[in-house]
Amino acid sequence: MVCQDAANAAARDLIVTQGKGDSRELVSRMAGPHAQVRLSSSAGQTAVRVSCPVVSGPMGVLPAQVHGDAVAILEE
Numbered sequence: 001m002v003c004q005d006a007a008n009a010a011a012r013d014l015i016v017t018q019g020k021g022d023s024r025e026l027v028s029r030m031a032g033p034h035a036q037v038r039l040s041s042s043a044g045q046t047a048v049r050v051s052c053p054v055v056s057g058p059m060g061v062l063p064a065q066v067h068g069d070a071v072a073i074l075e076e
Contacts, residue, residue, distance in 0.1 A: 003052035004068035006031040010048045011070035014039075019074060023048065031068075046072045 009030055010023040027037040031052050040047045050068040 002031050003035065003050050003066050004070075006035060006037075006052075007048045007050040007068035007070040010037060010050065011046070011072040014046055014048070014072040015074065019046065044074055046074060048072065 006027045010027055013021040013023060013026055023039060024037050027035050027050050031050060034053050036051045038049045038051075040049075048070045051065050052068070053065055054063060
């Protein structure tokens with residue numbers, strides 16, 4: 001859940017700051033220092049993908065990472 005929330009917050013920040021904010025710092029504060037953020041821009045929008053490591057239990061059932069995705073539509 002935190003990973004998705006971080007992606008949403010980063011997308012909102014991109015809209016508010018018109019792409020000049022520090023998405024990586026925001027994601028790190030929300031999802032932890034090991035979270036990674038990838039921004040992909042095209043046609044007036046920026047896709048945000050946040051990857052967060054998961055500590056797997058002894059059975060190895062959980063995935064190694066979870067992802068959160070959001071899109072910011074930037075007005076010109």
